[in-house]
Structure formats: structure tokens, C-alpha cells
Amino acid sequence: MKNKxxxxxxxxxxxxxxxxxxxxxxxxxxxxTRKFQVSKPTLIGKxxxxxxxxxxxxxxxxxxxxxxxxxxxxxx
Numbered sequence: 001m002k003n004k005x006x007x008x009x010x011x012x013x014x015x016x017x018x019x020x021x022x023x024x025x026x027x028x029x030x031x032x033t034r035k036f037q038v039s040k041p042t043l044i045g046k047x048x049x050x051x052x053x054x055x056x057x058x059x060x061x062x063x064x065x066x067x068x069x070x071x072x073x074x075x076x
Contacts, residue, residue: 007046007050008036008038008043008046008047009046009047009050009051009055011036012032012036012043012047012055012058013051013058015035015036016032016055016058016062026059026063027059028059029044029054029055029056029059032055043055044056
């Protein structure tokens with residue numbers, strides 16, 4: 001998964017999106033720190049500096065997007 005041409009936040013986003021598509025499971029910031037072998041402050045700081053939001057905020061936004069899609073597909 002480590003791709004030197006992608007920065008850490010982009011690698012994290014791709015990882016989260018792949019898990020979301022493949023497994024439809026929840027992911028935590030702690031899981032991301034283990035996967036990318038960085039400390040929590042490093043992950044959060046780099047992510048926020050480069051993307052303008054934290055990985056936790058990104059995960060929450062993805063949960064909300066998934067909920068909207070599920071509600072739109074639900075029969076009335």
C-alpha cells in the first residue's frame with residue numbers, strides 16, 4: 001500500500017475508500033495509525049495540514065455519505 005508518489009493523507013483516503021467499497025465496515029483512526037505505522041499526532045497533523053480536515057472528520061463524512069445513499073435507495 002505504501003506508494004512513495006502519494007503523500008500520507010492521499011494514501012489514507014485511498015485505503016479508507018477501498019475498505020468502504022470492499023468490506024463496508026467501519027474504520028478508526030487507531031487502525032490507520034497501525035496500518036501506516038505513524039503516530040496518531042503525525043497522522044492527524046499531516047492529514048489536516050494537507051487536506052484541511054482530520055482523518056476522523058473524513059471518516060465521519062464518509063459514514064454520512066453512505067447513510068444518504070442507503071436512505072435514497074430505501075423504498076418509500
